[in-house]
Amino acid sequence: MLEIKYVPTICPYCGVGCGINLVVRNGKIIGVEPYKRHPVNEGKVCPKGNFGYEFINREDRLKTPLIKENGEFREASWDEALDLVASKLKEVSSDDPNKIGFYACARSPNENIYITQKLARVACGTQNVDHCARICHGPTVAGLATTFGSGAMTNGFDSIKESDYIFCIGTNSMEAHPLFARKIIQARKKGAKVVVADPRFTPTAKIADEYVEFKTGTDVALINAMIKVIIDNNLQDKEFIEKRTRGYEELKKCTQKYTLEMASEITGIKEEVIKHLAIEYASADKAAIVYSLGITEHSHGADNVMSTANLAMLTGNIGREGTGVNPLRGQNNVQGACDMGALPTDYVGYRKVQDEKTTQWFNDYYSGYGYEVNLPAEPGLTLVEMMNAAHDGDLKVLYIHGEDPVLSDADIKHTKEALNNLEMLIVQECFLTDTAQCADVVLPAAGWGEQEGTFTNGERRVQCLHKAQEPPGDAWIDWKIMEEIAVRMGVPRPLFHYDSAEEIFDEIRQCAPIMAGMNRERLDTPEALHWPCLSEDDPCKPLMYEDSFKTPDGLGVFQVIEHTGPVETPDDEYPLILTTTRVLFHYHAAMTRRCETLSNEVKTGFIEINTKDAAERGIINNEVVRAFSRRGEIAVPARITDDIKPGIVNIPMHFAECAANVLTNSDSFDPKSKMVELKACAIQIEKFEDDFDIKKDIYNNGTDISIEAEDISTTTVRKEVI
Numbered sequence: 001m002l003e004i005k006y007v008p009t010i011c012p013y014c015g016v017g018c019g020i021n022l023v024v025r026n027g028k029i030i031g032v033e034p035y036k037r038h039p040v041n042e043g044k045v046c047p048k049g050n051f052g053y054e055f056i057n058r059e060d061r062l063k064t065p066l067i068k069e070n071g072e073f074r075e076a077s078w079d080e081a082l083d084l085v086a087s088k089l090k091e092v093s094s095d096d097p098n099k100i101g102f103y104a105c106a107r108s109p110n111e112n113i114y115i116t117q118k119l120a121r122v123a124c125g126t127q128n129v130d131h132c133a134r135i136c137h138g139p140t141v142a143g144l145a146t147t148f149g150s151g152a153m154t155n156g157f158d159s160i161k162e163s164d165y166i167f168c169i170g171t172n173s174m175e176a177h178p179l180f181a182r183k184i185i186q187a188r189k190k191g192a193k194v195v196v197a198d199p200r201f202t203p204t205a206k207i208a209d210e211y212v213e214f215k216t217g218t219d220v221a222l223i224n225a226m227i228k229v230i231i232d233n234n235l236q237d238k239e240f241i242e243k244r245t246r247g248y249e250e251l252k253k254c255t256q257k258y259t260l261e262m263a264s265e266i267t268g269i270k271e272e273v274i275k276h277l278a279i280e281y282a283s284a285d286k287a288a289i290v291y292s293l294g295i296t297e298h299s300h301g302a303d304n305v306m307s308t309a310n311l312a313m314l315t316g317n318i319g320r321e322g323t324g325v326n327p328l329r330g331q332n333n334v335q336g337a338c339d340m341g342a343l344p345t346d347y348v349g350y351r352k353v354q355d356e357k358t359t360q361w362f363n364d365y366y367s368g369y370g371y372e373v374n375l376p377a378e379p380g381l382t383l384v385e386m387m388n389a390a391h392d393g394d395l396k397v398l399y400i401h402g403e404d405p406v407l408s409d410a411d412i413k414h415t416k417e418a419l420n421n422l423e424m425l426i427v428q429e430c431f432l433t434d435t436a437q438c439a440d441v442v443l444p445a446a447g448w449g450e451q452e453g454t455f456t457n458g459e460r461r462v463q464c465l466h467k468a469q470e471p472p473g474d475a476w477i478d479w480k481i482m483e484e485i486a487v488r489m490g491v492p493r494p495l496f497h498y499d500s501a502e503e504i505f506d507e508i509r510q511c512a513p514i515m516a517g518m519n520r521e522r523l524d525t526p527e528a529l530h531w532p533c534l535s536e537d538d539p540c541k542p543l544m545y546e547d548s549f550k551t552p553d554g555l556g557v558f559q560v561i562e563h564t565g566p567v568e569t570p571d572d573e574y575p576l577i578l579t580t581t582r583v584l585f586h587y588h589a590a591m592t593r594r595c596e597t598l599s600n601e602v603k604t605g606f607i608e609i610n611t612k613d614a615a616e617r618g619i620i621n622n623e624v625v626r627a628f629s630r631r632g633e634i635a636v637p638a639r640i641t642d643d644i645k646p647g648i649v650n651i652p653m654h655f656a657e658c659a660a661n662v663l664t665n666s667d668s669f670d671p672k673s674k675m676v677e678l679k680a681c682a683i684q685i686e687k688f689e690d691d692f693d694i695k696k697d698i699y700n701n702g703t704d705i706s707i708e709a710e711d712i713s714t715t716t717v718r719k720e721v722i
């Protein structure tokens, strides 16, 4: 008998968190219907939301545990794989817990992420747990927590529709966060002015009223000069500064040297443009800042973030609808991964590891039945530090839950060397990704649509997921896998036992006061709930900082920030600055490249080169060129365009056969957030002089993806979204 049902859930791609219905036929997901009443996307989805389900029933899903022997994987039983993992974790943690590290999965439900950090902390006794926010929005967490007291978006998504002036800097939301871009378009239709500052003339820049082209990594110089103009023209909000902030005089003193002349020289923006930007932003009644990875993925990412906070506080553009500092979070649940304590500095709910009382609270909470937890009140290693420690032989075991650092971390050669240097790499995944292929043990996990739980979107909205089909073969739900490992390591089962994701969420609420009021009844509605949600009768409004900030004294703290710029600057050998981006049809690679419809739209990567730079090198459109940096080289098809500034080139980061991160720089990172410099490194491009077969070998990079350059499609983004 044919049975069709609709199962409401949340899109698994970007941090906008659109509501969708999975169409399920006889127990198998076969399609998606947008969720018409959903408050975030109002019945619309982007191509990823529409076709991004196609990966879930692929034949190459992992269905049984794998153990590597003599360089080859063989199938194993769960008992064998779990015993092997548990005994290695037990052996190393008994000797030195800090030789173990965990990467949590920001695509996974909150409940799985909470259990990952619990496995690290409770069973292994280490604070070495982190996730990919470190290399996307780590600077947001560090920067906004320093200035405002909390590292999240200050306003709800719909707030943007109330803005008069929207300043988008370092964000291409039309491709990376399309349903948020739709709200920007709606605001513009209501009369808001939209300004986009970006080194590339992106699809977002194309829908703006004004586009400001500037040099990669010069955001601080631009914003400091805007601050000086605002102060010089007496446009600052004096009452807000006096009542709600501290550190203004220091900010004023620091920014006085950022003259228009100096800022223009650094940024490449004309003096009069900087002046007019500053005056318009400060004169608007409700001005909002929107940013994304163009701000954060720098070796000074936290400084960039704090500069945006300085600008907003200076003009009183915070704590009101239509204003705010609005970082657009990358992956579907990267906000949740931070909230769940998958951070070496923070437990769930941003409770600080370094606070001895807090650490003691967690030690007490997690101890019992004769089992004692003794976590140190010292932060563990970040994701970047764990990889460096593995490279140096100081980390023995790494447990990677659903992340693919071989593709997504800077400097792939360094990453592979680090993973190969471990005594054991454990990867819990749905597919044999590039990272899983390096593993010693692979644990097959249930995917999206195959488990219950919650995702938290970029506006702190915690939304329920619903199971639509069973996992394939012998794949298990993630938290069950980790529960079983903890028990086999000797944690008494009552301390690590759950019957449902809901039970795990109840524990989360007990540990995280910011979510204390989120009971299931309130949560499992289309509107869901935003944190902070302190009690069951808290209205949980998305707008933060109406009356005070979350700092100890309730004041916003201006930061003195100096321009430093990218660590690698162009020189004769490497004269171009490489930046990396996403495209509309892909989200990393493990999932979207396995969706036929999405993959057909953009089958492989490319490098965008300005017409002048291409002409100087004799490069023609679609020609496969050699791109190389101090770290390595790739062969990649050229896309010649005037949408990018001369001297800057761009590669989307999704494609292993021409992986941008072979070139990027992992040596230099932000001291405040440990972010590596993914958005700027010096490279050179040249024509191949060899014959095409040689080029093709390099281009395919040992994978079975063989695509001619003519297959690269260009896309009309607006048509897809509006």
Ligand code: SF4
Residues within 6 Å of the ligand: 011, 012, 013, 014, 015, 016, 017, 018, 041, 044, 045, 046, 047, 048, 049, 050, 176, 177, 178, 179, 180
């Ligand atoms: Fe999914 Fe983001 Fe697209 Fe919404 S905008 S459908 S959450 S990828």
